[in-house]
Amino acid sequence: MPIGLRPELRRQREATAYRVLFLATFPVFLIAALWQIVLEAAGLVPGAPGPRSLFGRARSMAHAAIPYCFMG
Numbered sequence: 051m052p053i054g055l056r057p058e059l060r061r062q063r064e065a066t067a068y069r070v071l072f073l074a075t076f077p078v079f080l081i082a083a084l085w086q087i088v089l090e091a092a093g094l095v096p097g098a099p100g101p102r103s104l105f106g107r108a109r110s111m112a113h114a115a116i117p118y119c120f121m122g
Contacts, residue, residue: 064120071116076108079115083107 083104090097098107 071119072112076112079111080108082111
């Protein structure tokens with residue numbers, strides 16, 4: 051990023067990049083969440099507290115992992 055970039059433009063570009071990364075990685079996290087549910091149902095891993103939807107789990111995983119792309 052150029053040094054003289056306005057703060058609002060920088061925030062807008064970062065928000066756009068975040069959305070693009072979210073949309074690109076969401077299918078991967080959706081598969082991981084499905085796999086987690088299958089393992090919980092089989093009794094191989096402890097269940098998450100409270101009922102959560104497949105999409106809620108995938109969204110939570112994506113929101114937890116994506117900020118690491120912006121570090122550094």
